[in-house]
Amino acid sequence: MPVVHPVTIHEAKTTLSKLVALAEQGVSTPISRGHASPSAMIVPAPHQAKRRLGGIRSGHVPADFDTMASGAIEAMFDGDQG
Numbered sequence: 473m474p475v476v477h478p479v480t481i482h483e484a485k486t487t488l489s490k491l492v493a494l495a496e497q498g499v500s501t502p503i504s505r506g507h508a509s510p511s512a513m514i515v516p517a518p519h520q521a522k523r524r525l526g527g528i529r530s531g532h533v534p535a536d537f538d539t540m541a542s543g544a545i546e547a548m549f550d551g552d553q554g
Contacts, residue, residue: 474498475499475500476499476500476501477502478501478503479501479502479503480503480504480506481503481505484503484514492514494514495514495515495516496516497516498516499516500513500514500515501514
């Protein structure tokens with residue numbers, strides 16, 4: 473993962489959108505207070521796979537989708553966990 477030169481907190485505040493754009497390209501940026509060693513880092517976020525609805529793998533929505541398990545749900549609201 474490429475790293476650019478450290479920036480101060482002031483530089484980070486004034487160029488935040490640029491630093492976020494760099495992070496989106498895979499570049500990390502160390503942040504320091506003045507000329508001290510870096511105390512924070514802007515890093516790229518881990519990629520997450522797009523999620524699909526778990527119960528509908530085929531992409532087909534059942535005709536009774538709106539009423540599926542309605543009896544069980546009503547029973548839970550009535551206090552019958554049966």
